Structure formats: structure tokens, C-alpha cells
Amino acid sequence: MRIAFAGNPNSGKTTMYNALTGRNEKVGNWGGVTVGSKEYSLKKEFAGDNEVIAVDLPGAYSMSPFTPEEGITSEYVRTANPDAIVNIVDATNLSRSLFFTTQLLELGIPVVVALNKSDINEKEGTSIDAEKLSKKLNCPVFKTVSVNDKNNGLSDMIGKAVSLAGTTQKAPYLQADIDLHDKAAVDAEDRKRYEFVNKIVADVEKRKVLSKEITVQDKIDRVLTNPVAGIVVFALVMWFVFWVSQTWLGPLVADWLVGWIETFQGWVADQLANSPAILSALIADGIVGGVGAVVGFLPLVMVMYFLIALLEDCGYMARVSAVMDPIFKRVGLSGKSVIPIVIGTGCGIPAIMSCRTIRDERERRTTSMLATFIPCGAKIPVIALFAGAFFSGASWVSTLSYFFGLVLIFLGALLIKGITGYKYRKSFFIMELPKYKAPSFKYAFRSMMERAKAYIIKAGTIILVCNTLVQIMQTFDWSFHVVEEGSDQSILASIASPFAILLIPLGFGVWQLAAAAVTGFIAKENVVGTLAVVYGLTAFIDTEELALTGGANEVAMTMGLTSVTALAYLFFNLYTPPCFAAIGAMNSEMKSKSWLFGAIGLQLGTGYTVAFLINQIGTLVTEGHLAAGFVPGLIAEICMIVVLVLVARKVRAHFDEQYALHKNSKAGAAA
Amino acid sequence: MEDKIRLLDAEVGKTYTIKEINTDDDEMNAFLFRLGCYVGEPITLVSKKKKSCIVVIKDGRYNLDQLLSDAILV
Numbered sequence: 001m002r003i004a005f006a007g008n009p010n011s012g013k014t015t016m017y018n019a020l021t022g023r024n025e026k027v028g029n030w031g032g033v034t035v036g037s038k039e040y041s042l043k044k045e046f047a048g049d050n051e052v053i054a055v056d057l058p059g060a061y062s063m064s065p066f067t068p069e070e071g072i073t074s075e076y077v078r079t080a081n082p083d084a085i086v087n088i089v090d091a092t093n094l095s096r097s098l099f100f101t102t103q104l105l106e107l108g109i110p111v112v113v114a115l116n117k118s119d120i121n122e123k124e125g126t127s128i129d130a131e132k133l134s135k136k137l138n139c140p141v142f143k144t145v146s147v148n149d150k151n152n153g154l155s156d157m158i159g160k161a162v163s164l165a166g167t168t169q170k171a172p173y174l175q176a177d178i179d180l181h182d183k184a185a186v187d188a189e190d191r192k193r194y195e196f197v198n199k200i201v202a203d204v205e206k207r208k209v210l211s212k213e214i215t216v217q218d219k220i221d222r223v224l225t226n227p228v229a230g231i232v233v234f235a236l237v238m239w240f241v242f243w244v245s246q247t248w249l250g251p252l253v254a255d256w257l258v259g260w261i262e263t264f265q266g267w268v269a270d271q272l273a274n275s276p277a278i279l280s281a282l283i284a285d286g287i288v289g290g291v292g293a294v295v296g297f298l299p300l301v302m303v304m305y306f307l308i309a310l311l312e313d314c315g316y317m318a319r320v321s322a323v324m325d326p327i328f329k330r331v332g333l334s335g336k337s338v339i340p341i342v343i344g345t346g347c348g349i350p351a352i353m354s355c356r357t358i359r360d361e362r363e364r365r366t367t368s369m370l371a372t373f374i375p376c377g378a379k380i381p382v383i384a385l386f387a388g389a390f391f392s393g394a395s396w397v398s399t400l401s402y403f404f405g406l407v408l409i410f411l412g413a414l415l416i417k418g419i420t421g422y423k424y425r426k427s428f429f430i431m432e433l434p435k436y437k438a439p440s441f442k443y444a445f446r447s448m449m450e451r452a453k454a455y456i457i458k459a460g461t462i463i464l465v466c467n468t469l470v471q472i473m474q475t476f477d478w479s480f481h482v483v484e485e486g487s488d489q490s491i492l493a494s495i496a497s498p499f500a501i502l503l504i505p506l507g508f509g510v511w512q513l514a515a516a517a518v519t520g521f522i523a524k525e526n527v528v529g530t531l532a533v534v535y536g537l538t539a540f541i542d543t544e545e546l547a548l549t550g551g552a553n554e555v556a557m558t559m560g561l562t563s564v565t566a567l568a569y570l571f572f573n574l575y576t577p578p579c580f581a582a583i584g585a586m587n588s589e590m591k592s593k594s595w596l597f598g599a600i601g602l603q604l605g606t607g608y609t610v611a612f613l614i615n616q617i618g619t620l621v622t623e624g625h626l627a628a629g630f631v632p633g634l635i636a637e638i639c640m641i642v643v644l645v646l647v648a649r650k651v652r653a654h655f656d657e658q659y660a661l662h663k664n665s666k667a668g669a670a671a
Numbered sequence: 672m673e674d675k676i677r678l679l680d681a682e683v684g685k686t687y688t689i690k691e692i693n694t695d696d697d698e699m700n701a702f703l704f705r706l707g708c709y710v711g712e713p714i715t716l717v718s719k720k721k722k723s724c725i726v727v728i729k730d731g732r733y734n735l736d737q738l739l740s741d742a743i744l745v
Binding site for chain 1: 684694697702705706707709718720721722723727728729730733735738739742
């Protein structure tokens, strides 16, 4: 048996779904967190002996989709024939929610209405006569509070839905038989529906505080959405998040953790003392060392996830989106693009998926193309490693990485706007500002643990396999003879060397660094893991101790990088294409091969150009001369510009043609 | 003809009746409709800035950009 969860955005569908299934899907206090359907069986206490699958759907205002994620919902309830629908209604906004409710009631599938967030109504003195509402709608109505563990009304509500499965719903309001292509007729019908809804609301709802009264929340909003103060606050908030996670609390915990990892590595090496040297190197250095180097950074990532979860939960994201809208408009995007970027500080994949809430196709594709310029959780270890080894742990390295990522997003958006020849379709921006709520520490903790679990699993699988392969490839040559550590004869060296040549103009043309950058495309943590393996280092994070023992210098010396080339290498890894998984996500969101290849090309070009400029200009400033490989690098840059111009000309040549096609069919748009 | 003013010229804290919505975009008009933003319905201006404003429509608060607020006449 399948029960679909449908309702307006930000009515609390996923929170309810999590409570009923015990899952830990992402929730947040803004509309459009869930962008795809998810299903899982109900907990035993709710389902009894039945096998009940709950289906969580993206929020929708009505059956006619406006953005792609809304379409998923209407498509599902129309075609997938769920056995019952739980319509989650935001009880604080009954007057808007019931429009969709009356549409759902017309489908014939039994509907149970959950008046969610009823606790807020109680606090604000709004009363809804559930019994009366139930009579008017012809369906059961329950008051629910999904965020509460007890007395939340969920058990009764879902029990009723299960018992109704398979019955037929009688609609309280039926749309007249009209020609759906006749716009005027449809409009008139929709008006009638709203009149019907308005009458019900007037009958069942009593408000002590009218929505239009100015509250404390509005006063806060005035500051947070102020074009100057709002942006300053946002910058401070993000700086605080990065500072706590990457400079203060994160490293503090990581320090302690790394101590344990080293002890463990030592213990493993002791156990292997009598085994062949190759085996010991493979297990102690390759597996434990490489994976350990990545896991050592886990505390930084966890603290970051925790803080971002708090931000997402309190309602601040919608305000950020609103305050950033005018700035993003200048580069052809909108405030909607801000949310994927903030989510991107955690992980690029959900960030790219959240682009679905953007209505305009060009804007949506552009955002998913650029969102990963913001360093994600997997890039934190890379940043922390370089900040520690080359810049004595300076916090400006991470701040600069994020800030520069944002600059690249703006520049990239301008570039894409130029290439695609910005279609002057009016880009409207409307964002619901949800009520603020105190963020739940319990939820943030759970969300952090969930991500930590994923991180450890990744370290134990993909990273482990990659490290093992790297270790094996650098131990043997092509005829499987053991070679000396760091030898140019190894398999790894011979594969990575051709890539390394390309990197000479960037200042890091050695095979070890090239290999780490390449494995980074599989997963960015690999950069750290591979460096640990090829240079036989583990204690990356412990900067203070490293400094005392000269370790930081040792790391820096082994890699043979100056601070200029180190920064170039770091930025190269940050701004080249993200991992394969993110590229896969881009592919499914863009639905266009030329956009996908454009995205990969743009990211490769950006990473290369940034590293080239930093290396050449940096060397010129610090040493008074250009770095090696300036001319070949310049030629590469010129080639990129030529490609860009050619692409732009091609796109623009097809532009008119495309537009002409677009009027008759949609096929022309997918170029 | 009645006097119509742009939303950004309206007074903060006051509730108006929507007199005209014209975004030149049918889908956008339909979307606004579903939020309860259509001719004849009340709208309250909570705050305004040079290029955006916050309004109450039904029981929800929304941030609108200049383009959209210019398309709503009250």
C-alpha cells in the first residue's frame, strides 16, 4: 500500500515523513527543500501489520506545475495511483493551502488532511474547527505537530489514512466541465474554487492576531533583507560558520582524533613488523595512512554540517535568497541561485539538485554549472591541508577559498550570459518568507551524524580503493617489479607524468601532484589521500605540532612547492570539475549534453586559468620573474579564449533559429 | 477610471485591494493566483526598499522584486 504525502511547500511534509518512517531526509525552513520523491515503509508502530510505503513529494501550490519540482508532485498523484493521500496543510496558512486540497479531493483517491504546525496556531491564538472543516471537505481532518515526539496526532492521522486506502473520495467541489485550453474559462473556474475555499476558511478559522499585523519577525526581516545590512550580516554569519568549523572548534577536535589515528597506524605497522615490506607499506601507509589522512579532517566537516543545518532550520535561508537577489540579477541569475550555493558548502550533489526550484531553464542550468565553485565538505580537507602545511594554518586561506569561489560564480554567470545571449525574458523573483523558528539542535545533530556516516563510508570505500590502487601503482613498475619509493619508473609515475607536463605552467608539474589532482576527480578527498600515500605523510592536520617539530616545513619541503605554487595547486583542485558524482547530478539536471560538456570545459578552464595566473603573477611578484612555462601556458589560455569565442558565435548563430522553433515546438530549446 | 498605483508607491503597513496584475507572463500570473494574489484580493505592504518589498498575501509573507511589484497595481 502506498500513501503519498502532498501539500504546499514548507508545510512540513518531509518532517512528517521522517517522523513516520524513521528516515533522516533533509528538511529546512524554506519552500523547496525536497526536490524529488522519496519512499520508505512506515514504522511498525504506525503501520501495524500492513506493509505501508510512505511517498514524500516536493511541495506544490496546485496541480498545475510552475517549477520542475512541482511537476513531480502533480505527475505522481495523477498517474501513480497511490492508495491514499495525506494532504499536509500548513495550519498557519489555511486560506492558501486549501486551494490545492480541493484539487487533490477531486482525484477520487481517499484524502486525509493533516493540519500541521498546529502548535504555532495555538501559540498565536488561531483556532481552526477541525470537525467543521472535515464536514465541509468530505474527508477526515487531524491536527498534527510533526516536530513533537509525543502528542503529535500522527498516529491517529496515519491510521485513518491506512484504513481508508482503496475507498473512493467524494469531492466537495468539482471543477465544471470546461475547455482546459480556454484561458478565460480556466481562470473563472479557479476563481470559483478560491471563493469556495475562502468561504470555508471564514467559517472554520478564528484568528487572534491577523497576518497583516507587523510583528517582531517583520522588524528582523527589515534588517536582514536590507540591501546593505542584510549582506553584511550574511557575510558575518558565513564567516563565523567557516571560522568555527575550520579554524577553531573543528581543528581542536581533529587534533585529538589524528593522535588516535597515528597511534592506530603505529600499532598496525607493529603488527606487520614481520610481514613483507610491501604488505606493510600497502596496509600501514596506503590503507590506514591514506584513509586516516582523510578521516582526520572529519571533525571540521562535521562541525560545518552542524552549523549549516542550524542555519537551514531557522528560516534564514529565504532571507538570504531575498537579500542577494538584486546582486545576482546583475549577472543574469536570481536570488533563487543563492540556496544551491549555500547548500553547496556542504555537498555539491544536493546543491545541484536544488536548482530544480529555479523556473527559468537558462538560469537553472547556469546555477547548476557554477554552484560547485563553492568549496564543498570534501574540499575542506584539501583546504585545511594546504593552509596547515604552507600558510601555518592561517584562517584567511579558507575564507579566501570561499570568497573567491563566489567571485568565480559571478564571473562565470557573466560569461554564460554573454555566450548564450541573455534572452530578455522577464525574470521575476518571489520568495515566501517562512516564520522564524528556533533551530532544533537534535535535528542538526542527526543531520551531522548522517553526513558523518556518509563521509566515513566514502572514506572506507571509494577513498580506500583509490588509495590502495595508488599505493600499488607507485610500488610497482609495468613489469610488476618493486621500485623504490618515489621512483619515476612506477606505473603511477608513468601514467601521471603526461598530465604533469600540462601543469608545468601552473607551477606544479610533478607526477605526484598530477596524480593527486586526477584522483580528486573521483572524490575530492582523494587529493589528500593520494598526497599522503605518494609522499608517505599522515599528520597533515596537526599544524601546531608540525610547526614545533618542523613538520609543516617537512610537508612543504617534500612537495617542493612554494607558497605561491601551493596556493595555485590548492585553487586548481578547488575550482576544476567537482567529483564524478556531482558531474552525474549536473547531467541529470541539465538534460543537455552540450550544457554538460560546456560545464566541464568551463570548470577545467577556470581551474587552469586561476592556477596559471596565481603562479605566474605570484612568482613575478615574489621572485621578480615569470614562472616556468609561461609561453606554453599563455598559448593554452589563448586556445581557451578562441574556443569560447567560437562556442559563443555558434550559440548566437543558432539563437534566432532556436527562437523561431521555440514558438512552434519545445524541441528547439534543448540545444 | 480608478486610480491605480504601483505597489512600491503604496504605503507601508496599509492593506490594499489588488486592482490589476500584469506580468506579461501567463504562467507567472497563474502562479500568483494560486498564492491568492489576484484582482479583488487584499494585499498588505509590510516593508519596502528601493528595489523590493515584502507583502502579506492571504496568510503568507513574500519578498517580491521590483519587476514583480511593478506588475501588481493596487
